[in-house]
Every structure is written in C-alpha cells, then in structure tokens.
Amino acid sequence: MTPRKIIIDTDPGQDDAVAILLALACPDALDVLGVTCVAGNVPLERTHINARIICELAQRPDTRVFAGQDAPLSRDLVTAENVHGQSGLDGPELWTPQMPVQEQHAVDFIIDTLRSEPARTVTLCTLGPLTNIGAALRKAPDIAERIQEIVMMGGAYFEVGNITPAAEFNIYVDPQAAEIVFKAGIPIVMMPLDVTHKALTLKTRRQAFRDIGNNVGQFTADMLDFFERFDVEKYGADGGPLHDPCVIAYLLKPELFSGRFINVEIETTSALTLGMTVADWWRVTDRPANAMFMRDIDDAGFYDLLTTRLATL
Ligand code: RIB
Ligand code: CA
Numbered sequence: 686m687t688p689r690k691i692i693i694d695t696d697p698g699q700d701d702a703v704a705i706l707l708a709l710a711c712p713d714a715l716d717v718l719g720v721t722c723v724a725g726n727v728p729l730e731r732t733h734i735n736a737r738i739i740c741e742l743a744q745r746p747d748t749r750v751f752a753g754q755d756a757p758l759s760r761d762l763v764t765a766e767n768v769h770g771q772s773g774l775d776g777p778e779l780w781t782p783q784m785p786v787q788e789q790h791a792v793d794f795i796i797d798t799l800r801s802e803p804a805r806t807v808t809l810c811t812l813g814p815l816t817n818i819g820a821a822l823r824k825a826p827d828i829a830e831r832i833q834e835i836v837m838m839g840g841a842y843f844e845v846g847n848i849t850p851a852a853e854f855n856i857y858v859d860p861q862a863a864e865i866v867f868k869a870g871i872p873i874v875m876m877p878l879d880v881t882h883k884a885l886t887l888k889t890r891r892q893a894f895r896d897i898g899n900n901v902g903q904f905t906a907d908m909l910d911f912f913e914r915f916d917v918e919k920y921g922a923d924g925g926p927l928h929d930p931c932v933i934a935y936l937l938k939p940e941l942f943s944g945r946f947i948n949v950e951i952e953t954t955s956a957l958t959l960g961m962t963v964a965d966w967w968r969v970t971d972r973p974a975n976a977m978f979m980r981d982i983d984d985a986g987f988y989d990l991l992t993t994r995l996a997t998l
Contacts, residue, residue, distance in 0.1 A: 688716040696725025696813030697735035699912035704929035709743040710994040719749045721791035725813035727773035729755040737782035746784040753791030753817040757859035776911030795821045799828040811837040812929040819862025829869040840962030841878035857960030864951040873976040876931040880979040885924035901998040944979035948972035
C-alpha cells in the first residue's frame with residue numbers, strides 16, 4: 686500500500702511530540718512531507734526547536750521542519766506553559782537540535798505542496814491552533830479543493846472547554862483561523878476533548894512506554910509524567926488526556942474511533958464563549974454537516990498501537 690502523504694501542523698507540546706513520534710514510526714503507512722510549526726503551547730521559536738528535537742529522537746533528521754505563524758491571525762497569542770512547561774517539552778532532558786529549520790515559511794510550504802501534489806492526495810494533520818492553515822487558505826483560496834482531508838485535534842462540546850468554560854485551547858487561540866477552515870468546504874475529522882479525555886495516560890500505560898526499553902520509550906514516559914500533572918490536579922483523573930496522537934492514530938486505525946458527521950461552527954465574537962465549537966450533535970438546525978465529530982475511542986487499542994509502534998523507533 687502506498688503511504689498516505691501528510692503534513693503535520695503542530696505546536697509541540699508533549700502530546701504533539703508523541704503524535705509526531707507515532708507518525709515517524711509508521712513510514713510504511715505515512716509519508717510525512719513536512720512538519721509545519723505554529724505558535725501555540727509555547728512561542729514559535731520554541732515549537733520549531735521542539736519539533737526538531739523529536740525528529741532527532743526518532744532518528745529522522747531528514748524530516749523537513751518549517752516555521753510558520755508566530756501569532757494568531759487577529760488576536761494576541763495565548764500560550765500554555767502552565768501545562769507544558771517553559772520549554773514546551775518539560776520532563777525529559779532536552780538538547781539543541783542539529784538538524785536545520787527550513788528556510789521556506791510554513792504557510793508557503795503548505796501552499797506549494799498542495800499545488801504541486803496531485804489534488805486531494807495530501808492530508809493536513811493539525812495538532813495546534815489553525816493559524817498556519819487559516820493563513821494559507823487566505824493567501825491561496827485555490828488550495829481548499831486540493832486538500833484530501835484535515836484531521837485535527839481541536840474543539841469540544843459535551844466535555845466543554847479546557848482554557849475557558851466554553852472553549853478548547855487550539856480553537857480558542859485562533860478562532861478566526863478555525864472559522865476559515867470550518868467554512869472552506871474541506872473534509873474535516875475532529876478529535877475534540879470529548880474523545881481525547883477518554884484516552885488517559887494511566888500509570889500502567891506510562892510504565893508500558895518505559896518498559897519498551899528504547900530512548901523513545903524513556904523520553905515519552907518522562908514527557909508524560911510531567912504532562913499529566915496538570916490534568917490530574919484539575920480533573921482528579923489517573924493520568925492526563927493524550928490529545929494529539931489521536932489524529933495520527935485515526936489515520937492508522939480509524940476503527941479505533943466513532944462519532945457523527947454534523948455541523949460545527951466557531952464562536953468568533955462573544956467574549957464569554959469565544960472559540961467555542963458549537964456542535965449540532967442532535968441536528969436541531971438545518972446547518973449543513975461539515976465535520977466528523979469523534980466522541981468515542983477504543984483507548985486500550987489506542988495505547989497498544991502507540992506502544993507497539995514506538996517500540997520500532
Ligand atoms: O487542548 C489540547 C490541545 O492544545 C493539544 O493540541 C495540546 O497540545 C494543545 O495544543
Ligand atoms: Ca498541540
């Protein structure tokens with residue numbers, strides 16, 4: 686089978702890092718054309734350093750990493766060092782990456798790649814705020830019909846918000862970009878908090894990563910030991926939600942997930958509910974469905990996939 690061509694747009698972040706590792710661990714199934722970085726969990730200059738650290742950890746320094754937008758389209762940047770630490774990858778010992786960041790701006794790389802690859806053969810896997818994608822669609826509206834699918838981590842409905850009572854972080858940081866994406870007519874698969882909060886980094890699962898016995902397993906366990914403390918303190922759960930790897934796992938084993946094709950719109954003006962993803966789960970409006978909203982996951986199968994694949998790096 687020909688590997689699926691993907692661009693990973695990301696704001697590493699420990700959970701982004703695990704998603705990137707999972708993708709790089711599956712060259713038989715996924716062809717990572719590039720990793721485009723965006724400001725989000727931490728500022729841009731940190732996200733592209735972190736992305737390169739992860740590529741070097743995976744022994745894939747050939748991966749092309751691009752720096753993108755350093756701020757949302759029309760708002761001030763909101764970051765999440767309180768969750769991810771000052772580096773964005775707190776937990777394990779880090780280093781200064783040797784591999785280069787590409788000269789080309791991430792937005793131009795996204796546009797050029799979508800224009801040069803055959804139409805509808807490239808999937809965008811977004812793990813952070815949608816700023817790069819929104820900027821690319823604004824600069825080159827013609828790319829919308831050339832995107833195979835956008836599989837994103839973002840949004841929430843029944844689970845409500847994690848950065849405000851109404852909004853999930855990735856959407857909240859850049860609601861204008863999210864609105865552009867959701868109104869562009871592109872096939873969208875959403876991994877909202879409703880599903881990611883069912884994929885907790887239980888102590889036994891973190892130990893399973895450590896038991897892999899390679900650098901990637903140790904590094905992953907160290908990252909997640911740090912990453913989980915925020916959600917454990919907030920929700921009192923055993924472990925934190927492993928958000929972003931759900932995007933990559935969907936490409937590898939879609940049967941792990943279930944949801945509903947519904948209408949999702951973005952609140953872009955209300956100060957009270959800015960960034961809310963208004964999901965018409967019960968189809969009470971006549972607004973056209975525009976996103977596959979995932980709500981359930983086989984979490985044991987998800988972690989089996991992760992552990993098995995990370996062991997190959
Ligand atoms: O709300 C969770 C999302 O925000 C994840 O992508 C996490 O990495 C942060 O970017
Ligand atoms: Ca992220």
